[in-house]
Amino acid sequence: MTLMNHFIPYPGKLALAVVAAFCLAATVQALAAPLKAGVARVSINPLEDKIPTQLGGYGAREGKPAQGTLDTIYGKVLLFDSGGEKSAIISMDVCSVPVCLAEEALKKAAIENLTLDRLLITASHSHAGLEGLALDRRNVANNPNIGIFSEPMLNFVTDRLASALKQANAALQPVKAASGAVDLPNMNRNRRGSKCIDPQATVLRLDKMDGSPLAVFVNYTAHGTFVDEHEMLVSGEWAGSMQRTVEDLIGGGVLCLYANGAEGDIAPQGRTGGSRYEQAWNYGRQVGIAVGRLAKDLRTEDISHFAVGCDWVTPPARQGAPDFVKIAGAEYHVTQEQLDQVVQLLFPEKAPLYALRVNGFEMVTFPGEPICELGTAVKDALRAAGITHPCVGGLTTDGIGYILTKAEYHKSGYEVTASFYGDGLGQLLLDRAKALGLAVAAKK
DSSP states (O other): TTTTOOOOOOOOHHHHHHHHHHHHHHHHHHHOOEEEEEEEEEEEGGGGGOOOBBBOOOOOTTTTTTOOEEEEEEEEEEEEEEEEEEEEEEEEEOOOHHHHHHHHHHHHOOOOOGGGGGEEEEOOBBBBOOOOGGGGGOSSOOOOOTOOOHHHHHHHHHHHHHHHHHHHHHHHEEEEEEEEEEETSEEEETTTSSSOOOOEEEEEEEETTSSEEEEEEEEOOBBSSSSTTTTEEOOOOHHHHHHHHHHHHHHOEEEEEOOOOOOOEEEEOOOOOHHHHHHHHHHHHHHHHHHHHHHHHOOBBOOOOEEEEEEEESSSOOOOOHHHHTTTTTHOOOOHHHHHHHHHHSSOEEEEEEEEEEETTEEEEEEEEHHHHHHHHHHHHHHHTOSEEEEOOOSSSOOOOOOOHHHTTTTOSHHHBBBBOTHHHHHHHHHHHHHHHHHHHHHO
C-alpha cells in the first residue's frame, strides 16, 4: 500500500481528518514489526570514468568540464523497510536533481516495493557538484550556459545510485531513533534583505539495536556558494566537509547524509581561510562540529511512529519572469524568445512534495528552492501539530526553480528570474506542503 500517492488539494477539516486517520492506520500497521534501515555510499564523480563532467550553479562556466577533483562527491542512501514497504532518502553532492535521475536509478535498482512516491533524493546544492541540467533528459536546449545534457554522466550516476540502493537493501536491520536541533547563530544570512533567517540545524540519528551508530541525517539551510565560477574542481563544498566532520566525530562507521533547507534566499555567513575551497572546508567543519556534538549526545529509542507521504502538485502555468533578460539573460545567454521556449522544455507540469516522519522528527520537502519564509511557515505548522523536530528539505526529487511568496516575487531580483510559474507558486506549494505535513504528523 502506497501512502497518499495523490493528496487531496486544500483539504477541509473532514478531508484532512480522513487522510490523517488513514496515515495513522498505515503507520500502526507497518510498525507491528520493528522499522528496519540500511545504508550505503558510492562516489558519483564521472571523472573516475574519464567522462567530461559539468559543474552546477554558474552560467559563466559556459558548460566547461571540471579540471580535476578536490574531494570525493557522494550519493548516500538511507533505505527503510516498514512492514515490507520500502522508502529511501538519497543525499547527493549535486546542484539539483532532475526527476529522470530518480526514475532511472529506481528502475535499475529494481527493489521490490520501492516506488517513486517513496524516494526522496536531495541535492546539497554544492556549486562545485554536478550540474543538475546536465543530468536532465528534458534539457534539449543545447545551451552550455545552462548545461548540456550528458547521457554518459546520467548513466554513470544512476548506475552508481542503483548499486547503492541494492547495497542498502541487502543491509537492512532493525533500528532505533532519536532527533534534536541546535541553533547556529551568525552562520547564515538572508541575501534578499528579508528579516527571515533560519539558524536551526536539525538532526535525526539512527542506531543499530546494540546502540552503535548507523546513520545521522542533517538538515541545515545555506547555499553552497563559497566557490565561484572560476573554481573548476569537483567538490562537495561546505556540505561535504560538514558530513565528513560529523562522521569523524561520531565514528563507528556512521554514515552522515544531508538535505539543504529553504535556502532560496539564504546564504552562508562567515568566511575564514585563504582560498575559497579552504573557506568552504572551514565553514563545513564549524557546522559539522556543532551538529556532530548534538548527534553524539542523542539517546535513541524504539520507533513508535513512522510514515512517508507524497503529493504530486500541478503548479500554475509555466512562464518566464518579466526581468529575466535584464538580470540574468547575459549570464545564461538566453533571449526573451528563447526563454519562453526553454521554460516549457525544462520545467515540469507536475512535481512531488514529500513528508517523512520518524517519531518526533518530520521533514517536508519542496522540489526546488523555497525561500526562508515558506520554510519557517511549514516548520511552525508542524510544531503546532506536536512534531518536536520539524525541518524542510529543498531541492528534492526534481527542480522547478525558486519558490517565492507573492510579495517577494513582485520585488524582483535574481531569485525571481529563476522562478518559472508566476507569483502564485509559493502560496500553492505552501498550502499543499502544510497539508501533507500535517496529515503525516497526525496522531491520536
